[in-house]
Amino acid sequence: MARLGSFDRLSLNQITTERWSLREAVEGCVRAGVPWIAPWRNKVAEAGLSESRRMIQDAGLQVSSLCRGGMFPAATAAERQARIDDNRRAVEEAAELGAQVLVLVCGPSPDRDIDRARGWVAEGIDQLVPFAREHGVRLGIEPLHPMQAAERSVVVTLGQANTLAEQFAAQDVGVVVDVFHVWWDPELYSQIARAGERILGFHVSDWIVPTPDMVLGRGMMGDGVIEIRRIREAVEAAGYNGPIEVEIFNRAVWDAPGDEVLALMKERYLEHV
Template sequence: MGNESPLLNNLSLNQITTDNWNLQEAVEGCLRAEVPWIAPWRHKVHELGLAESKRIIQSSGLKVSSLCRGGMFPASTAEQRQKNLDDNRLAVEEAAELGTDVLVLVCGSAPDKDIDTSRKWVEEGIEKLVPFAESHGVKLAIEPLHPMYAADRSVVVTLDQANTIAEKFNPKQVGVIVDVFHVWWDPDLYNQIKRAQNNILGFHVSDWIVPVPDMFKGRGMMGDGVIEIRRIRNAVEKAGYQGPIEVEIINQSIWDQPGDEVLSKMKKSYLEHV
């Protein structure tokens, strides 16, 4: 690919950024835009089937930066927690088939208003998943989410928490994701990035718009908000991460735009602000 900047060699389209595209369309869009990496979401893989998704990606020559998502470990009953673990094992198999060694974990919420127990269930779920993931050559990447998502998406809300969990396991098996949208506000961020030295498995970029247009679909294009993205990238690289950088933007107004236009804006914003 004729990328004009070395930084573009690490650019990955997190598939949710072009949610109006199926996986085939996203792969074709990446090829047209000369984006060398892609990060599929599982529901997009399931739409076309795992075998067809694998064929599409492999024949394209694109590299897969991660699969989103595993996790969602907590549940009110032991039976449901087991079902959640079984689904995580399936996610591990899918990641391995698609050619990535990184499964992103969005760890799950507190089903019974018991946030401490839910955090315990997260750790237990990861502990049970590790041997299976290791047998498939897949690493588990804990992604802390912004605290506003603690009620419905993740009880792991700081990089400190994610590091503390990851450090209980072999660093070759469990690491962390640094997503600027989720961690930019944290006064301890740079200490925690340093703490995660050589254990960062992914770096995700977008921006925090003021005011936030929507709690879930509220992320902006890089440069449209207040996050010191380049400062965070420099810290992540200093901590040893040299891998793909995923642009992960969840925003209805961006989803409503033609995908090729989104990728064009994405590349421009990425070079200017990442």
């Protein structure tokens, strides 16, 4: 299996060093020689949008994506419109930061009608596409693990995400492949091939056994059971050669010194990705 020989594609998804401010994450990337960063909107808001753009550009970093938009389903039309408005703000933020991709975590159902919620997701993306196109931002649908359907997203397989994305032009809407969420899927490799040019992002971490927590239980690459390199090779065979984000939700990782996390991240990236 082919190994990655350099860090040219490596991106720090900011949640991996959640205790760091955006400035600290930017400075940490510079010290570690990590060329890409994926900011989270709450960290951008803390620093201010213009200041966030300035500090990232001054550091010479590139922005792989902005996390996150989505969360489309809601109980009332007014709430759903408010979420569309927030997604438009997210698109503007992505454009200002130079991120070509806004990651969509599509949202849970507000009630028991999961089919209707999935319809609201499609409607929300449809409303967002023209605005995103005007700003040069592509929308990346990230399917989440089925265990998160009730709390975070009704889009739970790559096949679902592909079907949803295919309702729109490929230059507008694609998918994000996060190994933590999709590694288990018996249709994974056929769906990666199906996605092809629509793959807009690739996120890596690992699935720890036993799994401590469905949200905060991700491991550093190599600490779990995911065939990360095989998945990486599959997305490359499908045509994706963009940045690779390390996205780890884990309190023990968050509590560790950030520079140590980045050093381990680089080591495991070469070894397991």
